[in-house]
Amino acid sequence: MSLLSLALPAIRVYWIGFRVVLHQLLRRLLRPGWPLKPVFPLQNGNVAIVTGGTRGIGYHTVKYLARLGMHVIIAGNKEKEGQETVMKIKEEALNAKVEFLYCDLASMKSIHQFVQAFKAKNYSLHVLINNAAVMLVPERKTEDGFEEHFGINYMGHFLLTNLLLETLKQSGTHSHNARIVTLSSATHYVAELRLNDLQSSCLYSPHGAYAQSKLALVLSAYRLQHLLTAEGSHVTVNVVDPGVVNTDLYQNVCWAAKMVKWMTGWLLLKSPEEGASTSIYAAVSPELEGIGACYLCNEQRTKSADVSYDEELQKRLWTESCRLVGIPDTAP
Numbered sequence: 288m289s290l291l292s293l294a295l296p297a298i299r300v301y302w303i304g305f306r307v308v309l310h311q312l313l314r315r316l317l318r319p320g321w322p323l324k325p326v327f328p329l330q331n332g333n334v335a336i337v338t339g340g341t342r343g344i345g346y347h348t349v350k351y352l353a354r355l356g357m358h359v360i361i362a363g364n365k366e367k368e369g370q371e372t373v374m375k376i377k378e379e380a381l382n383a384k385v386e387f388l389y390c391d392l393a394s395m396k397s398i399h400q401f402v403q404a405f406k407a408k409n410y411s412l413h414v415l416i417n418n419a420a421v422m423l424v425p426e427r428k429t430e431d432g433f434e435e436h437f438g439i440n441y442m443g444h445f446l447l448t449n450l451l452l453e454t455l456k457q458s459g460t461h462s463h464n465a466r467i468v469t470l471s472s473a474t475h476y477v478a479e480l481r482l483n484d485l486q487s488s489c490l491y492s493p494h495g496a497y498a499q500s501k502l503a504l505v506l507s508a509y510r511l512q513h514l515l516t517a518e519g520s521h522v523t524v525n526v527v528d529p530g531v532v533n534t535d536l537y538q539n540v541c542w543a544a545k546m547v548k549w550m551t552g553w554l555l556l557k558s559p560e561e562g563a564s565t566s567i568y569a570a571v572s573p574e575l576e577g578i579g580a581c582y583l584c585n586e587q588r589t590k591s592a593d594v595s596y597d598e599e600l601q602k603r604l605w606t607e608s609c610r611l612v613g614i615p616d617t618a619p
């Protein structure tokens with residue numbers, strides 16, 4: 288394993304991060320006050336699940352959706368943090384309907400238990416936001432033996448989405464589709480999907496593994512939309528790129544990057560609240576009614592990486608993912 292093959296993914300990730308930050312800065316300087324805060328319709332009676340809604344982008348997504356009247360379930364792996372988040376949101380918005388349900392995306396068993404507990408409540412499900420993630424963690428495995436980025440960011444959400452699909456299909460209607468919103472990242476543009484080494488066991492680069500998990504999310508979102516459209520389901524799937532946002536996700540970056548973030552974050556990075564805006568847009572905007580398979584950034588549709596539109600790769604990843612989580616691949 289050469290030093291260059293380890294350094295390249297990191298260089299690519301920092302390069303794309305730099306480009307996004309520069310774009311954010313120019314946008315801030317050239318168009319201050321833009322975009323205007325949109326007004327979304329009230330969501331009373333609708334139910335959403337947000338993974339990792341206890342902090343960062345997820346927290347602000349939950350808070351906004353709850354303010355719109357949506358009943359939000361936070362799916363997270365930190366019970367105490369989860370209950371505190373629920374209390375905080377309820378204190379700020381008195382009538383907010385928010386609850387926490389334990390779900391560790393690093394454990395297939397926990398995901399199954401979460402879905403069981405959710406289904407026992409007999410709720411509908413109008414919005415599923417696959418938000419949680421880890422970034423640049425050292426080489427570690429999940430309970431089920433997946434590389435951690437791949438296991439939590441991608442496989443965990445793959446299984447969760449598939450287990451909730453029937454409920455989403457039952458909740459969506461012709462005029463009000465249920466929505467799946469998946470958070471990816473600009474790092475997917477520089478990612479490589481190694482189908483023969485999805486667990487990065489031949490070559491582990493934390494940057495490469497994070498980027499790969501984010502590309503896998505885009506590929507499988509497009510594949511899922513294809514399958515749902517083919518069977519005429521009223522469920523849409525869109526992908527969100529929140530930009531570079533000042534959150535705890537960066538806790539494992541190198542000290543130099545931490546210093547730069549600490550000194551310039553207020554100017555260069557989006558606040559967590561700003562970072563949540565595209566997730567909220569994808570979840571409730573009437574503009575996106577019935578529209579899926581979009582890559583959304585700054586509340587606008589944009590193109591994802593060329594490789595993400597490779598239908599053969601989408602299909603192969605989907606089949607392999609079904610095998611890995613032990614669900615049938617019923618797709619033709």
Ligand SMILES: NC(=O)c1ccc[n+]([C@@H]2O[C@H](COP(=O)([O-])OP(=O)(O)OC[C@H]3O[C@@H](n4cnc5c(N)ncnc54)[C@H](O)[C@@H]3O)[C@@H](O)[C@H]2O)c1
Pocket residue numbers: 338339340341342343344345362363364365390391392393417418419420421439470471472473528529530531532533534535536537
């Ligand atoms: N912050 C950014 O600049 C940025 C950039 C691009 C994409 N994103 C994406 O946005 C999403 C939100 O990131 P953030 O910046 O708010 O990060 P964050 O670290 O602030 O929040 C991540 C959330 O995921 C949860 N989580 C982690 N492991 C989990 C597990 N095993 N089971 C359940 N929940 C788990 C955490 O508890 C936390 O609530 C992520 O998907 C991230 O990849 C963020």
